[in-house]
Amino acid sequence: xxxxxxxxxxxxxxxxxxxxxxxxxxxxxxxxxxxxxxxxxxxxxxxxxxxxxxxxxxxxxxxxxxxxxxxxxxxxxxxxxxxxxxxxxxxxxxxxxxxxxxxxxxxxxxxxxxxxxxxxxxxxxxxxxxxxxxxxxxxxxxxxxxxxxxxxxxxxxxxxxxxxxxxxxxxxxxxxxxxxxxxxxxxxxxxxxxxxxxxxxxxxxxxxxxxxxxxxxxxxxxxxxxxxxxxxxxxxxxxxxxxxxxxxxxxxxxxxxxxxxxxxxxxxxxxxxxxxxxxxxxxxxxxxxxxxxxxxxxxxxxxxxxxxxxxxxxxxxxxxxxxxxxxxxxxxxxxxxxxxxxxxxxxxxxxxxxxxxxxxxxxxxxxxxxxxxxxxxxxxxxxxxxxxxxxxxxxxxxxxxxxxxxxxxxxxxxxxxxxxxxxxxxxxxxxxxxxxxxxxxxxxxxxxxxxxxxxxxxxxxxxxxxxxxxxxxxxxxxxxxxxxxxxxxxxxxxxxxxxxxxxxxxxxxxxxxxxxxxxxxxxxxxxxxxxxxxxxxxxxxxxxxxxxxxxx
Amino acid sequence: xxxxxxxxxxxxxxxxxxxxxxxxxxxxxxxxxxxxxxxxxxxxxxxxxxxxxxxxxxxxxxxxxxxxxxxxxxxxxxxxxxxxxxxxxxxxxxxxxxxxxxxxxxxxxxxxxxxxxxxxxxxxxxxxxxxxxxxxxxxxxxxxxxxxxxxxxxxxxxxxxxxxxxxxxxxxxxxxxxxxxxxxxxxxxxxxxxxxxxxxxxxxxxxxxxxxxxxxxxxxxxxxxxxxxxxxxxxxxxxxxxxxxxxxxxxxxxxxxxxxxxxxxxxxxxxxxxxxxxxxxxxxxxxxxxxxxxxxxxxxxxxxxxxxxxxxxxxxxxxx
Numbered sequence: 062x063x064x065x066x067x068x069x070x071x072x073x074x075x076x077x078x079x080x081x082x083x084x085x086x087x088x089x090x091x092x093x094x095x096x097x098x099x100x101x102x103x104x105x106x107x108x109x110x111x112x113x114x115x116x117x118x119x120x121x122x123x124x125x126x127x128x129x130x131x132x133x134x135x136x137x138x139x140x141x142x143x144x145x146x147x148x149x150x151x152x153x154x155x156x157x158x159x160x161x162x163x164x165x166x167x168x169x170x171x172x173x174x175x176x177x178x179x180x181x182x183x184x185x186x187x188x189x190x191x192x193x194x195x196x197x198x199x200x201x202x203x204x205x206x207x208x209x210x211x212x213x214x215x216x217x218x219x220x221x222x223x224x225x226x227x228x229x230x231x232x233x234x235x236x237x238x239x240x241x242x243x244x245x246x247x248x249x250x251x252x253x254x255x256x257x258x259x260x261x262x263x264x265x266x267x268x269x270x271x272x273x274x275x276x277x278x279x280x281x282x283x284x285x286x287x288x289x290x291x292x293x294x295x296x297x298x299x300x301x302x303x304x305x306x307x308x309x310x311x312x313x314x315x316x317x318x319x320x321x322x323x324x325x326x327x328x329x330x331x332x333x334x335x336x337x338x339x340x341x342x343x344x345x346x347x348x349x350x351x352x353x354x355x356x357x358x359x360x361x362x363x364x365x366x367x368x369x370x371x372x373x374x375x376x377x378x379x380x381x382x383x384x385x386x387x388x389x390x391x392x393x394x395x396x397x398x399x400x401x402x403x404x405x406x407x408x409x410x411x412x413x414x415x416x417x418x419x420x421x422x423x424x425x426x427x428x429x430x431x432x433x434x435x436x437x438x439x440x441x442x443x444x445x446x447x448x449x450x451x452x453x454x455x456x457x458x459x460x461x462x463x464x465x466x467x468x469x470x471x472x473x474x475x476x477x478x479x480x481x482x483x484x485x486x487x488x489x490x491x492x493x494x495x496x497x498x499x500x501x502x503x504x505x506x507x508x509x510x511x512x513x514x515x516x517x518x519x520x521x522x523x524x525x526x527x528x529x530x531x532x533x534x535x536x537x538x539x540x541x542x543x544x545x546x547x548x549x550x551x552x553x554x555x556x557x558x559x560x561x562x563x564x565x566x567x568x569x570x571x572x573x574x575x576x577x578x579x580x581x582x583x584x585x586x587x588x589x590x591x592x593x594x595x596x597x598x599x600x601x602x603x604x605x606x607x608x609x610x611x612x613x
Numbered sequence: 614x615x616x617x618x619x620x621x622x623x624x625x626x627x628x629x630x631x632x633x634x635x636x637x638x639x640x641x642x643x644x645x646x647x648x649x650x651x652x653x654x655x656x657x658x659x660x661x662x663x664x665x666x667x668x669x670x671x672x673x674x675x676x677x678x679x680x681x682x683x684x685x686x687x688x689x690x691x692x693x694x695x696x697x698x699x700x701x702x703x704x705x706x707x708x709x710x711x712x713x714x715x716x717x718x719x720x721x722x723x724x725x726x727x728x729x730x731x732x733x734x735x736x737x738x739x740x741x742x743x744x745x746x747x748x749x750x751x752x753x754x755x756x757x758x759x760x761x762x763x764x765x766x767x768x769x770x771x772x773x774x775x776x777x778x779x780x781x782x783x784x785x786x787x788x789x790x791x792x793x794x795x796x797x798x799x800x801x802x803x804x805x806x807x808x809x810x811x812x813x814x815x816x817x818x819x820x821x822x823x824x825x826x827x828x829x830x831x832x833x834x835x836x837x838x839x840x841x842x843x844x845x846x847x848x849x850x851x852x853x854x855x856x857x858x859x860x861x862x863x864x865x866x867x868x869x870x871x872x873x874x875x876x877x878x879x880x881x882x883x884x885x886x887x888x889x890x891x892x893x894x895x896x897x898x899x900x901x902x903x904x905x906x907x908x909x910x911x912x913x914x915x916x917x918x919x920x921x922x923x924x925x926x927x928x929x930x931x932x933x
Contacts, residue, residue, distance in 0.1 A: 124902055127889060134713070139883045139898045141713035142905075517880045 065171045067091055069400035070099055072149055072165020074576065078155070081113070083148045083169045088299065089435070091115050091148040093567070094196045094588045096172045096180040099163040107157050110569070113150035114585050116563040140477045150563060153585040154180060163532045171197075172303040182583050190237055191285040191488045191579065192230075193591035200285060201589045203541055204582045205245060209483055213540025213581055214515035217531075218524040220545030226573045227524040227545060229598070231487050232256075232292075232333075233591045234265070234522070237484075239445060240287040251482035255441055255470065257463060259489050260448045265314045265450060270604040274595050290594035300454055304382070304430045307437065310453055313600040321449070323465065324371020324436035325380045329363045332356050336464030337457075339613050341499025347409055349500075351417045351568075355390055371434045379497075383432040387425045394418055408514035428458045439466060456476040456493075458536035460484075463485070463494055464503040470519060471506055480518035486510070491523040492530040504532055511538035528556040538549035542579045560586050625850040630891030636802045636853055646805045648830040652812055654837065655827035655870060659812050663823050664874035669708075672879070673716070673775045673802045675784040676898040677703035677768040678907045679760050682914065682920045685724070687732045696726035697756050698743055698921050701764035702907040703771050704794050706899035707780070708883075713899055716775075721767060727751035737924030739919065765789065772796055781875065786898050791834060793863040797876050798836075800857040801895035807838060807857075816840040817851045824877040827869060835862040837869040841877045844884040844894035854894050856880070 067089045071082040081099065086089055095115040103109045122134055122142035133140035150169075155161075174181045181201060189202035209214035216234070218227045235254055238245055245252070258264040268291050282289035299309035301320035309318040323333060330591055338352045363373040363380070372381045375389050384572060393405040395418045406414045441447045443555070449466065451459045470484055488494065488507075495507040510521050511534055521539070528536050528552060542559055547568040551557075557565060559579040564586050568577065579586045597603035614762050629636050652659065679701040686693045693719055704718030724734045724743040731747040748759050776782040776794035797825030807830055808816055816825050819842040827837045838859040846854035858876055884894035890901050911917070 124906065130889075133898055136711075138708055138711040138713050141715050141899060142903055143715075531675060 064176070065089070066168050067097065067171050067174070068148070068169045070101075070163045070165050070167045070169060076162045078111075078160040078162050079152050080253055081111075081150050083150055084119075085148060086185045087144075087492065090146070091118055091171075092196060092388040093118065093563070095148075096177060096197070097150055097169050098172050098176050098180065099167055099169045101161065101163040101167045102592050103159055103161050106157070106159050109161060110156045110176075110179070111163050112156070112176075114155040114180075114268055114561075114587075115148045115562055117149040118146070119146065119148070120162045129571060151585060154182065154582065155245075169198065173199075181587070182263060188246070190244050191287075192234055192237060193285075193576070194281065195589055195590040198597050201578070201587050203578065203580050207268050207540040207580050208238075208243070209580065210480065210515035210518065214520050215511060215539040216430040216520075216522045216543060217528060217536050217539035218474065218522065218540045218543045218545075219547065219551075220524075220526065220571075220576070221548055222526055224546045224571075224573050226576070227543075228263070228487070228489060229594060230447075230543060230545070230591055231524065231576075232264075232521045232596075233594060234293065235286055235446070235485065235487070236594075237285060239292075252445065252485060253305070253441055253482050254446045254468065254485040254487065255447045255491065256487040258426075258448055259452055259459070260452065261452055262311060262313050262600070263598050264448050265297055265311065265318065266603045267292045267446060267448060268317070269597040269602075271593075271595055271597045271602045272604045273602050276529060278593040278595070282595060285592070286401075289595040295448060296440065296444040296446070297448045297450065297544075298439045299360060299450040300458070301430050301433075304433060307435070309450075311450060313454075315572070318450070320430045321439045322433050322435065323438060324434055325382070325386055325432055326371045326373045326434050327436060327438065328383075328386070329359045329373060331362065331465070331468065331514045333461070333465050334359065335502045336468070337428075338459045339460040339464050339501045339503050341496060343420075344500040346416065347413050348417050348420065349502075351394070351406050351409055351414060355394065355417075358393070358405050359386075359390075369434065371436050379422055379554060382596065383425050383429045386432070388420050390421060391418055413467040424457070426504060427455050431458070432461070433492070438469075441470070460494070460503060461462040463488065464506065467503065467506045467510065471510060471517070472493050472519040474519055478517075480516070481521060483518050485520045485522060487522045488522075489524040491525040491535060492527060495535045497521075497530050497532055502504055508532060508534045511535045527551050527554075527555040543576050545573070545576045564588070620812075625848065625853070628846070628849055628853050628887060628893060633892050634802070636850070636892070636895060640719065644807075646830065647808045648807065649832070651682055651829040652805045652826070654866060656831040659826055659932065660816060661823040662826060662877075663817050663820075663873075664878045665877055667875055668849065669711075669879065670781045670875060671707065671709040672783060673705045673707045673772075673781060674779040674883075674897065674903060674905070675703065675705050675768055675772045675775070676900045676903045676907065677764045677785075678911065679764040680908075680911055680914070680919045681757065681760065682722075685726075685921075685925070687726050687730050689809065692728075694697075694726050694728035694730035695751055695756065696724060696730065697760065697761040698722070698724050699761065699763075700911045700917070701767055703764065703767040704907055704910075705775060705782075706903045707775075708888075708899060713902075715906060717771060717841050718903075718910055719767060719771070721763060723763050725756045727756055740926075741912075741920050765816075770908060779819050783882060783897075784817055785878070788836060788859050788861060789834065791861050792864055793861070793865070793868075794859065795864075795868075795872060797872055798859040799839075799897070799900075800859070801892070801897075802857070803852055803857065808840075813901050816855060819853075819855065820877060821845045822881050824873060827866075827873055829862065831862075836860065837862055837864075838847060839873050839877070842878045843897075846894070854884070858893050890910060 068083040068085040071084045099111045115198050123145045124142040134142045167257050178184045186204040188205040191200040195201045279289045297318040298321045299311045302308045302310040307320040309320040334356045338348050361376045366372045380386050392403040394414050401414050495504040525531050549569045552565040552568045575590050577586045577588045614897050622771045643775040681697050683698045685696045700722045702720045705716045707716045722743045725746045733904050734743050771797045772782050772784045776796045782796045821842050824839045824841040827839050844854045883897040887893045890896045
């Protein structure tokens with residue numbers, strides 16, 4: 062492709078090694094986020110190429126001195142003026158690495174082909190995966206080495222709910238990941254993704270084609286090397302509707318959705334009790350102290366019951382439901398007659414023990430249907446993508462399920478010590494599960510995943526409205542940062558220091574589907590769009606296969 | 614007029630900035646021209662003429678600038694000749710189709726040496742090339758005049774070329790071209806009046822967009838001329854906002870009347886405002902802008918001076 066000169070380095074004010082301006086040719090244009098290359102001759106070195114990102118563009122009439130001159134120029138036609146259009150450029154790469162300022166007057170080119178790869182460090186990426194398109198219509202990539210744990214791991218996605226399209230991006234990324242075994246290698250061909258569905262039933266249609274898919278989107282998916290088809294391998298899980306039977310509690314879709322639950326035995330053996338005390342205030346109130354005691358007593362005393370798989374015996378009592386368990390605990394912690402058993406409560410005030418019991422009884426009401434003898438745990442290995450629907454659960458129950466499943470993933474990986482297959486976790490509302498302030502068992506697990514998940518093969522794709530409200534350990538450990546539209550005040554916070562000032566200003570104007578990505582390999586944030594999903598995100602979008610097709 | 618003012622009679626503040634002198638050198642009224650003036654070439658009925666409206670013609674405004682970049686001396690032994698290095702530029706603003714644009718702005722650099730000396734200055738660098746001129750005189754103003762002559766040559770060449778292409782050309786200053794083309798000299802300040810005391814009040818009473826009848830003068834370069842008011846100027850000197858225009862008599866009277874009407878009708882559109890220019894309103898917007906552009910084309914004076922010094926030190930070798 063012939064190189065396209067777009068202008069020349071401006072020298073009315075000094076150009077620097079990190080920033081320079083370009084005066085744009087009369088018959089060309091530059092827009093925000095365009096990538097350009099300036100070439101400059103350096104004595105003793107030769108030609109140096111500076112690659113940069115357009116951060117702002119400007120236009121003015123040269124020769125006009127007063128605001129009213131516009132009328133003389135454009136209306137009266139009595140004042141001659143030169144239209145001067147310029148662009149501010151942030152240097153993102155210098156090749157060879159001689160950090161000089163480009164000479165004023167030197168030509169500036171729009172990058173394409175090889176020079177575009179250079180500008181985007183694509184020539185240095187070990188394994189590049191397309192995630193969407195830059196404004197020039199060509200793909201942009203992330204280096205998978207910074208996703209799957211080789212050099213870094215985890216993705217943090219921020220943005221206002223509803224317009225930031227956080228989950229859509231994450232899914233589009235995962236679709237790309239699973240469609241490119243040649244890039245991802247062995248890890249991806251067997252990747253396992255755990256997705257929590259927190260809003261409506263948006264994610265219960267990942268396996269259905271989207272009837273709204275346009276030809277343009279289809280072409281974009283094709284350019285990314287991804288078939289514009291729904292996810293080929295998905296399992297859907299939801300809480301059971303009631304304590305009797307395993308009918309999944311979903312509205313729009315029940316076909317293909319399985320109900321999940323835990324047995325009392327699993328509840329006790331896995332110490333799931335702690336996820337009933339997962340609010341940050343619980344630590345202050347010493348409830349977690351009692352919980353710890355109770356948890357260890359239960360683990361110590363529970364015995365399997367022959368012939369009844371998930372049921373345990375504690376003392377003389379058979380425990381087949383959460384209600385049974387609560388009764389057992391009550392006998393020790395807050396007996397109707399007599400004093401609390403200090404082996405179960407420690408030396409806490411009577412009020413604390415009672416508060417503990419109140420919480421436990423409330424839990425019985427809210428998650429009772431999730432703990433039962435005929436339990437069926439979420440099978441994360443069955444399909445590539447496992448969607449767990451939380452949206453109909455009470456906040457309390459959501460925490461329990463997320464906590465229990467994260468713990469299960471982490472414990473499982475720790476036990477096997479096998480990094481592969483990679484386990485990816487997609488979790489929205491991180492600010493709820495790993496808030497900046499306070500302690501909770503889920504937060505601890507998430508911090509563990511953020512810090513050690515890389516080496517264990519657990520990759521977190523965390524999303525939140527506001528990164529500033531999430532535990533810094535979680536956000537800071539994400540190698541790849543992505544953001545959609547941000548609240549103006551939020552964009553000014555230090556958590557978004559990876560953005561350029563111009564990006565911050567613009568982040569509040571991002572349209573749905575437009576995002577900005579930062580990765581360690583490229584010292585500048587890149588704005589991109591990703592195509593409309595080929596899978597349905599609402600029941601109305603889903604194309605139902607005709608069950609009678611081919612039977613005529 | 615305020616009832617309680619402290620003086621009798623009228624006082625005005627000069628509209629032009631003091632460094633430009635005055636738009637009219639008033640010294641007990643304008644001095645009369647020495648030229649023999651024929652006031653009745655167009656009509657004997659001396660009254661303001663209101664031209665009828667006409668369409669916008671494509672017009673070019675011409676201006677030039679000159680600057681002494683450095684003074685120099687040349688000689689061997691006891692005899693030295695004074696000289697100068699100077700830059701001149703001329704250009705045009707073409708107004709056409711409701712838009713104004715710069716056209717052909719040219720810069721020339723000259724070295725002028727007196728006493729017939731000719732140092733044959735070669736280019737100092739690829740960007741700065743002084744061509745040599747030699748004059749017999751040695752007085753500073755003679756050197757300066759030679760530079761100004763090269764500027765007016767440049768302006769005239771450009772004016773003639775554009776006029777020959779059929780454009781209406783308005784040149785800044787008195788006219789020297791004697792050719793039957795649509796070329797109008799635009800004189801914005803008045804050193805002398807060409808009108809008799811009986812006719813001058815007609816000029817002073819002109820309303821914006823009106824002109825006086827055409828009068829003729831000039832033995833060596835006979836011209837038709839008229840006064841026109843290009844802007845309303847309440848509370849200003851009576852001659853403020855009045856400009857004089859001239860065309861060569863070679864165009865013939867009828868064409869001169871046509872040009873006078875056309876120019877008188879359209880000039881107010883180009884008049885500048887007081888906040889906009891220090892010589893408002895006579896300094897026309899296109900010409901004022903052109904002048905600024907031409908000055909910038911001459912280059913930074915200190916840098917040019919530095920080039921000259923190092924160039925002379927190196928014996929005039931290129932790219933010293």
